[in-house]
Amino acid sequence: MAEFTKVLLGHGSGGRLSRDLVEQVFLKGFSNAALAPLEDAAELTLGGARLAFTTDSYVVTPVEFPGADIGRVAVCGTVNDLAVKGAVPAALSAGFILEEGFPAALLRRIVASMRQAAKEAGVEIVTGDTKVVEKGKADGIFINTSGVGLIPKGRSLTSAAVKPGDVIIVSGNLAEHGVAVMNARNKLGLEGGIKSDAVPLNGLIAAALRTPGVRAIRDITRGGLATVLNEVSGACGLSAELEEDAVPVSPAARNACALLGLDPMYVANEGKIVLFVSPAAAPGVLKALRAHKYGRRAAAVGAMLKEKKPQVRLRTGIGGSRIMLMLEGEQLPRIC
Amino acid sequence: MKTSPAERFASPLWRDRGLAASALAEMERLVAAASAKTGGTVNFMEVCGTHTMAIAASGMRRLFPKGLRMLSGPGCPVCVTSQGDIDRVLALAEIPGVIITTFGDMMKVKGSKGLDLHSMREKGADIRVVYSPLDAVDLAAAEPSRQVVFIGVGFETTAPVIAGAVARAKKAGLKNFSSTAFFKLVPPALELLLSDPENRIHGFMLPGHVSAIIGLEPYRFVAEKYKVPCVVTGFEPMDILAGINMLLKQVVSGRPSVEDEYFRAVKAKGNPAAQALLAEVFKVSEASWRAIGTVKATGLAFSRAYEAFDAVKRFNIPYSDAPEPKGCLCGQILLGKALPPDCPLFGKRCTPSSAVGPCMVSSEGACAAWFKYGG
Numbered sequence: 001m002a003e004f005t006k007v008l009l010g011h012g013s014g015g016r017l018s019r020d021l022v023e024q025v026f027l028k029g030f031s032n033a034a035l036a037p038l039e040d041a042a043e044l045t046l047g048g049a050r051l052a053f054t055t056d057s058y059v060v061t062p063v064e065f066p067g068a069d070i071g072r073v074a075v076c077g078t079v080n081d082l083a084v085k086g087a088v089p090a091a092l093s094a095g096f097i098l099e100e101g102f103p104a105a106l107l108r109r110i111v112a113s114m115r116q117a118a119k120e121a122g123v124e125i126v127t128g129d130t131k132v133v134e135k136g137k138a139d140g141i142f143i144n145t146s147g148v149g150l151i152p153k154g155r156s157l158t159s160a161a162v163k164p165g166d167v168i169i170v171s172g173n174l175a176e177h178g179v180a181v182m183n184a185r186n187k188l189g190l191e192g193g194i195k196s197d198a199v200p201l202n203g204l205i206a207a208a209l210r211t212p213g214v215r216a217i218r219d220i221t222r223g224g225l226a227t228v229l230n231e232v233s234g235a236c237g238l239s240a241e242l243e244e245d246a247v248p249v250s251p252a253a254r255n256a257c258a259l260l261g262l263d264p265m266y267v268a269n270e271g272k273i274v275l276f277v278s279p280a281a282a283p284g285v286l287k288a289l290r291a292h293k294y295g296r297r298a299a300a301v302g303a304m305l306k307e308k309k310p311q312v313r314l315r316t317g318i319g320g321s322r323i324m325l326m327l328e329g330e331q332l333p334r335i336c
Numbered sequence: 337m338k339t340s341p342a343e344r345f346a347s348p349l350w351r352d353r354g355l356a357a358s359a360l361a362e363m364e365r366l367v368a369a370a371s372a373k374t375g376g377t378v379n380f381m382e383v384c385g386t387h388t389m390a391i392a393a394s395g396m397r398r399l400f401p402k403g404l405r406m407l408s409g410p411g412c413p414v415c416v417t418s419q420g421d422i423d424r425v426l427a428l429a430e431i432p433g434v435i436i437t438t439f440g441d442m443m444k445v446k447g448s449k450g451l452d453l454h455s456m457r458e459k460g461a462d463i464r465v466v467y468s469p470l471d472a473v474d475l476a477a478a479e480p481s482r483q484v485v486f487i488g489v490g491f492e493t494t495a496p497v498i499a500g501a502v503a504r505a506k507k508a509g510l511k512n513f514s515s516t517a518f519f520k521l522v523p524p525a526l527e528l529l530l531s532d533p534e535n536r537i538h539g540f541m542l543p544g545h546v547s548a549i550i551g552l553e554p555y556r557f558v559a560e561k562y563k564v565p566c567v568v569t570g571f572e573p574m575d576i577l578a579g580i581n582m583l584l585k586q587v588v589s590g591r592p593s594v595e596d597e598y599f600r601a602v603k604a605k606g607n608p609a610a611q612a613l614l615a616e617v618f619k620v621s622e623a624s625w626r627a628i629g630t631v632k633a634t635g636l637a638f639s640r641a642y643e644a645f646d647a648v649k650r651f652n653i654p655y656s657d658a659p660e661p662k663g664c665l666c667g668q669i670l671l672g673k674a675l676p677p678d679c680p681l682f683g684k685r686c687t688p689s690s691a692v693g694p695c696m697v698s699s700e701g702a703c704a705a706w707f708k709y710g711g
Contacts, residue, residue: 006458010689017689186467245348258571261386261699263393317351318573320395323710328688 014222213281627667
């Protein structure tokens with residue numbers, strides 16, 4: 001592990017560098033039992049109730065892009081971080097850091113979009129904060145949201161509980177958020193109508209959890225599916241083996257990735273989850289996911305295996321196989 | 337059935353397991369026959385970094401028959417750029433007030449003093465990653481008081497795009513735009529490899545994108561003078577398997593030629609419009625290659641009519657040879673004389689997040705491919 005001397009852009013990529021930063025600085029600095037599992041939300045017991053508690057900051061350029069905007073992503077991301085722990089989201093906070101000169105009309109649009117997303121998720125934004133910094137000291141708008149939710153009695157979802165033989169299920173097409181933002185940011189003019197997939201997934205997750213046998217759920221955001229699987233593999237000590245052909249990616253997103261030299265397994269999503277499900281429960285969970293509007297393209301993509309040296313592996317379409325590491329640094333488009 | 341170009345491109349047939357299995361079965365037979373001709377292992381070189389990545393990403397190396405070895409070649413734009421030229425890029429970034437625009441791949445390649453564009457940016461240099469050199473020209477138009485420099489590197493694939501950007505800047509009368517012309521040419525690179533007495537390459541998998549620009553004719557000398565088989569190949573798994581089998585058949589038949597597996601994109605004449613643009617903006621010149629040195633007529637420089645856009649001349653940045661990073665085998669890997677795991681630094685001191693050599697930095701580098709996908 002490289003010695004941490006200063007913050008690099010790659011430390012924010014969601015991949016291995018982010019992990020290094022968190023482990024070397026924050027985990028060491030804040031060390032406590034609730035933080036230690038490093039999952040999407042912390043689990044707390046307060047007055048007999050089990051709570052999920054999470055926070056996330058949102059920085060994206062441009063702030064509006066096809067399918068969503070920074071506000072929608074800020075609400076959906078935090079709702080989803082609660083929901084993947086099996087919690088019923090109760091309330092959110094919103095903190096805004098605004099750059100001097102930021103257009104009021106755009107801010108109003110972002111707030112309306114947050115209200116809309118919160119309404120869909122069935123939560124309210126009940127507390128907030130605003131700071132304004134001088135022009136040039138921020139990139140227009142940064143949003144932080146925190147969320148709290150109640151975990152129903154008897155429910156426990158955690159990566160450490162994943163067992164050999166568990167089926168890996170992905171809730172839908174991958175890579176759309178990342179490609180949509182990259183397309184808008186760099187005015188790439190890619191066609192195919194690729195939109196951000198940012199949606200609140202608490203409804204979808206509630207539907208999946210009606211079938212017993214779901215052991216863990218993870219939000220597939222920055223770093224993509226490959227990075228999340230590496231985290232889960234590390235937490236449960238098992239290998240993950242995926243079938244490339246089974247992983248749902250739309251032709252438009254696949255082409256965009258091929259053109260840019262990106263691997264869809266590493267591209268960010270804002271409305272997709274990966275579930276680890278006992279083999280007996282897998283058909284029922286898949287059926288429940290596919291019956292929901294945000295899970296129509298859900299698919300079983302692989303399985304967890306007990307092996308001497310745990311790794312994440314992809315069985316490729318042509319029948320080859322290769323390892324998938326955590327995202328290293330930033331995803332950069334290639335030259336030719 | 338009518339399909340859109342996007343659907344055709346994304347067709348699952350390009351990575352169909354059944355088709356792959358029959359191609360591999362044929363490969364098994366052909367490798368046996370070809371080994372009899374070569375007297376041992378059959379060595380092919382995929383010249384292009386995108387092929388290296390595609391081979392690794394499809395996990396096909398494990399499926400290859402014993403007796404076939406695919407070597408990576410000098411086809412990764414960042415990797416072949418000499419240490420001296422990297423130092424020039426960093427010198428340009430040091431000039432106060434200059435905006436450097438570059439493809440992302442160049443950001444983390446270290447100069448001889450251990451600095452890269454990333455670290456220069458942290459120190460306050462204005463360095464921006466762009467997706468197209470045209471964005472750099474637009475930036476120059478929008479910021480008339482600043483000098484905007486584009487870091488032009490690459491082969492015949494990227495050079496026309498940069499030529500187009502420079503031509504646009506000239507037409508717009510922009511005095512604050514310039515570019516480097518650290519371009520390399522693929523056919524002379526092949527000649528460099530072939531003229532090496534230690535050469536042991538039995539066939540070239542030729543780059544699809546470069547060939548879409550230059551066509552097939554420039555490779556003819558490889559088959560005719562050096563008697564080495566050539567197949568221009570596409571980038572889908574089935575393209576690569578088919579390309580290898582076509583190369584093997586040439587070895588077996590003993591009749592080397594230049595074949596085109598990627599005919600859906602590559603025409604024999606190439607792209608005449610791009611060739612004309614290249615000829616207008618650039619001229620063939622010497623180029624400095626990593627591990628090889630400066631060689632006559634192996635690259636492109638600005639033509640007289642476009643000299644004013646040469647960043648190196650505008651800012652008077654001299655070239656000086658610089659040694660390669662200590663212990664780094666990039667040079668040997670680019671020449672097909674070593675594979676990434678042969679390097680003592682590979683995966684230990686040299687990983688994508690703290691790379692020693694460019695082959696680990698670039699998304700098309702052989703070491704990055706082996707590290708990321710496990711060979």
